[in-house]
Amino acid sequence: MPKIAIVYFSATGHTQQVAEAIAEGVQSVAGTEVSLHRIVGEDIHNGRWSNDSIVAALDGADAIVFGTPTYMGGYAGQFKAFIDACGGIWYQQGWKDKVGAGFTHSQGLSGDKLNTLTGLSINAMQHGMIWVGTATMSEGATPEKTNRLSSYTGAMAQSNMDQQTIGSGDHQTAIILGKRVAEVATRWNK
Ligand SMILES: Cc1cc2nc3c(=O)[nH]c(=O)nc-3n(C[C@H](O)[C@H](O)[C@H](O)COP(=O)(O)O)c2cc1C
Structure with missing residues (x-):
């Protein structure tokens, strides 16, 4: 079972909503198991992130999906602390x-989100992982459309500053990615 x-x-829950939608996509694939792990600032001391139970869960997983808000065009600092703490695993x-x-997730339509995803994929490549993209076409650019940010x-x-809940198109896109990761992990495990 992958x-x-x-x-x-x-920080304020939007990226968590994306994470939960990805989990929903994973759960749509029979025979897979999903777990969610939130990086928190309380686990960072003198700039070093540490949480043995999260690391153990990631070590035992067949697939790892990484998520962070885009801050200043890249990772949130808290997430970078986690990434750097996994350098020994690398x-x-x-x-x-x-x-x-x-x-x-970010506030700006672009907001330089691609730089964040590029950083996440490079980190995975350094670890020798098999990177999986969305592989879903953009239905259009309005909020209810799947992969509206192409x-x-x-x-x-x-999401806009006053928006509590992510839009339906972004929610659906995250479900699609979760389903794809689960399908790829299932095939890769055979
Ligand atoms: C320090 C900081 C830097 C940010 N930089 C960007 C940015 O470069 N681009 C952007 O679109 N939004 C930026 N934002 C907005 C965040 O992306 C947004 O608050 C975040 O995605 C919300 O996610 P969360 O609710 O999961 O914390 C920034 C926010 C903060 C606090």
């Missing part, structure tokens, strides 16, 4: 051949 772990940082190539994917490297979501 295990899919979703690891993310979210040295051992402990995540080699796991399936990887990524997502980001992102193929990973799932993008965008």
Whole structure:
């Protein structure tokens, strides 16, 4: 049974909604198991992130989906602290051949989200992971459309400052990515 772990940082809950939609997509594939892991600032001391139970869950997963809000055109600092803390795993190539994917949320329509997804994919490549993109065409640019931000490297979501809930199109795009990761992990495990 392929295990899919979703690891993310979210300050005000939007990126968490994307993470939960990805989990929904994973659960639509029979025989897969999903877990959600939130990176929190309380696990960062003197700039170093540490949480043994999250690392153990990621080590035991067949696929890891990485998610962070876009801050200043890249990772949120809290997520970068997590990424850097996993450098020892990289040295051992402990995540080699796991399936990887990524997502980001930001306020700007562009907001330079692609840079964040590029960073997530490069991190996965350094780990020797198999990167999976959205592989879904953009239905159009309005909020209810699937992949309305035309992102193929990973799932993008965008909300305005006064918007509590992510839009239906972004929600659906995240479900599609979760389903695809679960399907790829299932095939890769055979
Ligand atoms: C320090 C900081 C930097 C930000 N930089 C960007 C940015 O470069 N582009 C953008 O579109 N939004 C930017 N934002 C808005 C965040 O992307 C938005 O608050 C975040 O996606 C909300 O996600 P969350 O609810 O999961 O925390 C920034 C927000 C903060 C706090």
